[in-house]
Amino acid sequence: xxxxxxxxxxxxxxxxxxxxxxxxxxxxxxxxxxxxxxxxxxxxxxxxxxxxxxxxxxxxxxxxxxxxxxxxxxxxxxxxxxxxxxxxxxxxxxxxxxxxxxxxxxxxxxxxxxxxxxxxxxxxxxxxxxxxxxxxxxxxxxxxxxxxxxxxxxxxxxxxxxxxxxxxxxxxxxxxxxxxxxxxxxxxxxxxxxxxxxxxxxxxxxxxxxxxxxxxxxxxxxxxxxxxxxxxxxxxxxxxxxxxxxxxxxxx
Amino acid sequence: xxxxxxxxxxxxxxxxxxxxxxxxxxxxxxxxxxxxxxxxxxxxxxxxxxxxxxxxxxxxxxxxxxxxxxxxxxxxxxxxxxxxxxxxxxxxxxxxxxxxxxxxxxxxxxxxxxxxxxxxxxxxxxxxxxxxxxxxxxxxxxxxxxxxxxxxxxxxxxxxxxxxxxxxxxxxxxxxxxxxxxxxxxxxxxxxxxxxxxxxxxxxxxxxxxxxxxxxxxxxxxxxxxxxxxxxxxxxxxxxxxxxxxxxxxxxxxxxxxxxxxxxxxxxxxxxxxxxxx
Numbered sequence: 310x311x312x313x314x315x316x317x318x319x320x321x322x323x324x325x326x327x328x329x330x331x332x333x334x335x336x337x338x339x340x341x342x343x344x345x346x347x348x349x350x351x352x353x354x355x356x357x358x359x360x361x362x363x364x365x366x367x368x369x370x371x372x373x374x375x376x377x378x379x380x381x382x383x384x385x386x387x388x389x390x391x392x393x394x395x396x397x398x399x400x401x402x403x404x405x406x407x408x409x410x411x412x413x414x415x416x417x418x419x420x421x422x423x424x425x426x427x428x429x430x431x432x433x434x435x436x437x438x439x440x441x442x443x444x445x446x447x448x449x450x451x452x453x454x455x456x457x458x459x460x461x462x463x464x465x466x467x468x469x470x471x472x473x474x475x476x477x478x479x480x481x482x483x484x485x486x487x488x489x490x491x492x493x494x495x496x497x498x499x500x501x502x503x504x505x506x507x508x509x510x511x512x513x514x515x516x517x518x519x520x521x522x523x524x525x526x527x528x529x530x531x532x533x534x535x536x537x538x539x540x541x542x543x544x545x546x547x548x549x550x551x552x553x554x555x556x557x558x559x560x561x
Numbered sequence: 562x563x564x565x566x567x568x569x570x571x572x573x574x575x576x577x578x579x580x581x582x583x584x585x586x587x588x589x590x591x592x593x594x595x596x597x598x599x600x601x602x603x604x605x606x607x608x609x610x611x612x613x614x615x616x617x618x619x620x621x622x623x624x625x626x627x628x629x630x631x632x633x634x635x636x637x638x639x640x641x642x643x644x645x646x647x648x649x650x651x652x653x654x655x656x657x658x659x660x661x662x663x664x665x666x667x668x669x670x671x672x673x674x675x676x677x678x679x680x681x682x683x684x685x686x687x688x689x690x691x692x693x694x695x696x697x698x699x700x701x702x703x704x705x706x707x708x709x710x711x712x713x714x715x716x717x718x719x720x721x722x723x724x725x726x727x728x729x730x731x732x733x734x735x736x737x738x739x740x741x742x743x744x745x746x747x748x749x750x751x752x753x754x755x756x757x758x759x760x761x762x763x764x765x766x767x768x769x770x771x772x773x774x775x776x777x778x779x780x781x782x783x784x785x786x787x788x789x790x791x792x793x794x795x796x797x798x799x800x801x802x803x804x805x806x807x808x809x810x811x812x813x814x815x816x817x818x819x820x821x822x823x824x825x826x827x828x829x830x831x832x833x834x835x836x837x838x839x
Contacts, residue, residue: 315714319823319824319825320823320824320825321824321825321826321827322824322825322826322827322828323826323827323828323829324828325824325826325828326826326828326831327821327824328821329820329821329822334820334821334822335814335818335819335820335821336821337821341831343828343829344828344829344830344831344832345831345832345833345834346831346834349833349834350834352834353834353835353836353837354834354837355837358837366828366829368834368835370838371837371838371839374837406660406663408659408660408663409660409662409663412663412666416670459570459573460569460570461569548578550578550579550580552588552589554578554579554580555579555580555582555586556579556580556581556582557582557583557585557586557594558581558582558583559583559594559596559597560583560596560597
């Protein structure tokens with residue numbers, strides 16, 4: 310290798326410390342997550358607490374845990390009309406291997422158009438609004454994380470925003486979203502699921518890149534469930550369009 | 562529902578249970594249309610797989626020479642060497658005995674990277690070289706162009722002009738020869754890329770790499786950055802599959818085996834878990 314070879318000799322992490330067994334350097338007898346021992350975490354804390362720990366390095370307060378728990382429920386099921394769920398259901402009923410179903414859904418969910426990639430964009434847009442002095446929604450363009458679904462406000466996300474904003478851990482980002490929702494609703498623009506996730510991440514101190522993966526993780530249960538349900542059904546239980554319903558507009 | 566609402570939802574109403582497309586159509590038992598071509602009568606046994614791949618990705622039916630260029634370009638984007646990041650993903654998939662599709666798809670996803678891989682990097686490199694040609698044509702000098710780029714490790718961070726592992730790119734000379742042998746002349750993008758390479762080599766000891774060369778060549782061929790991102794999205798697949806196969810029957814955990822102490826822990830020392838707040 311040349312003198313420009315700048316790669317480290319070993320991998321490193323601040324998240325996990327594994328304690329090797331006395332008689333086997335490859336076998337771990339203990340695992341610590343940001344200093345907390347795994348079994349002790351199991352005894353004393355919830356899954357949500359440990360998820361927060363993994364993403365931020367610290368355990369949440371009760372209020373933060375409540376906000377994250379409610380966000381988990383809010384996002385846990387995108388529903389059977391969401392493109393990611395439909396991708397999973399399509400793969401499942403056409404007999405894709407079951408272990409591929411969740412990855413398929415998460416990949417489709419990863420898109421830039423109201424997908425996981427858009428959460429980071431919304432995170433940044435909200436952060437930019439928050440750092441402005443005397444922010445006035447009327448003087449700003451519609452920020453990322455807001456928009457239309459089927460030519461109007463997403464009414465379910467509006468309800469979820471109202472619920473999450475009412476919690477003690479709701480901070481500047483969720484309050485900003487309420488302000489933006491109030492301003493933009495007359496123009497039929499509203500909070501999107503990606504904006505909701507971004508706002509909660511900001512208020513919870515969860516980073517921009519981490520917000521992408523958290524959105525995928527929180528959307529995963531519904532993808533998984535809808536996919537697995539379809540695996541039990543015959544391939545003929547879903548539509549396959551006839552030629553009449555397939556319009557090929559051929560360029561000359 | 563009033564007429565306003567009907568209009569508001571007209572697009573979606575027209576697409577309920579209906580697909581509208583320009584890419585093609587399967588006519589069961591007869592033929593398949595790909596854009597304006599019959600797959601079985603215009604393409605099958607007459608065009609190469611690479612020509613059809615580019616047709617599907619961009620709508621352009623490219624020449625046999627350009628398809629040959631691209632096929633050979635794909636060939637050198639996919640080394641069977643598990644030190645390369647995407648291939649390492651394939652090797653880990655082999656260790657886990659995943660399906661070959663999972664392994665190869667995972668490796669291709671890994672190579673959808675802004676650091677290497679030939680798909681996203683092609684898009685980024687094409688964006689740079691296409692913008693650079695415009696800037697030079699508008700009067701900017703080569704020195705000004707380079708100094709407008711941020712530095713990384715003391716060198717200009719120009720995608721396409723330094724590899725993650727900083728070594729001479731063995732693929733450039735064969736590509737130059739292939740370009741000439743297939744009858745392609747250097748256009749404005751490749752001409753500038755070569756000038757830039759000479760300048761960067763003399764000034765910073767870093768020359769053009771295969772990503773930069775491909776970006777300039779494909780720009781000269783009239784492709785957009787998005788076109789090439791779509792054409793090359795699976796270009797590392799073959800090497801990933803090779804590394805997956807290599808590890809499938811190897812003993813468990815034997816690929817780059819790690820003891821607990823081999824991953825350096827930089828974090829917080831052990832601490833007691835506090836009880837939950839009530």
